[in-house]
């Protein structure tokens with residue numbers, strides 16, 4: 571292991587004390603499972619300080635993005651009882667259930683993201699990873715898509731107060747709508763989201779003509795992709811759009827949302843990536859050598875989450891790890907693993923008709939972005 575690598579994990583054992591409920595797709599236990607695999611590979615920083623402990627965010631941090639009335643509802647919902655007007659704020663539905671400790675959970679996740687920023691800014695780290703973060707759908711006064719408090723947006727807002735310019739890159743399968751909305755009118759944050767097309771997936775937004783407003787015109791970028799899009803096409807589109815924009819904008823800090831609901835076996839979406847394809851993206855991001863706040867995100871096949879984010883953490887630490895999963899981990903999680911024994915996935919080939927359609931959509935999205943956004947950013 572390269573002990574000089576300045577990467578740090580921010581985590582809290584308290585993450586596991588909360589639950590969205592037994593039938594909800596977001597399984598909080600995926601976080602502990604990921605930490606289990608990270609530990610099995612010996613990827614702790616040291617045996618004494620396995621991770622930097624997250625602290626809860628303060629109420630004033632939440633106000634950076636969310637309204638006072640919404641915050642009051644979140645606090646009431648924290649009891650586990652559904653406030654009478656919860657639905658108006660997106661809560662109490664199947665997607666965003668009210669559960670005991672909901673507000674505490676949100677503050678803890680947000681606090682972990684803020685701690686990542688502190689590690690980058692004050693502790694001379696190059697990379698800080700909060701696997702619980704990336705809750706990108708929460709809006710100013712509304713919970714959405716399993717997200718109550720928008721930790722990436724709050725972190726970015728905090729950095730804006732310091733005069734920093736930020737790129738927010740979102741590779742979750744869903745459009746990063748909440749973060750985009752928070753910075754739609756500013757040229758200090760460039761938001762880039764690659765996702766499954768809004769006509770076929772929640773939240774139904776993120777089209778190429780959403781490019782920001784006012785001073786923010788050109789500073790929101792959306793790359794919608796067709797169901798079935800696989801590793802090769804995704805990577806090609808990513809390379810054509812993302813590095814030119816990131817290097818053209820030249821941010822002080824890069825924030826990434828690394829959702830892995832893009833993987834083929836994810837139950838909620840229909841892109842066709844493998845863990846290997848995901849890691850190729852992480853390696854590319856790492857190669858930019860920028861100050862990097864890495865956040866988790868979606869991922870509803872929990873063994874995909876554990877494998878992809880463990881592998882990503884190894885890349886962040888410049889550490890090679892064996893593809894075969896450690897025996898101790900296999901023994902402990904045989905049931906959840908099924909036939910899986912490796913970090914990597916078998917290569918997958920798209921069927922020709924789907925591939926053709928996906929290619930067409932991707933090419934037209936790239937062309938459109940080159941025409942509309944590249945000149946505004948000065949690429």
Ligand SMILES: [Zn+2]
Nearest residue numbers: 742743744868
């Ligand atoms: Zn997602």
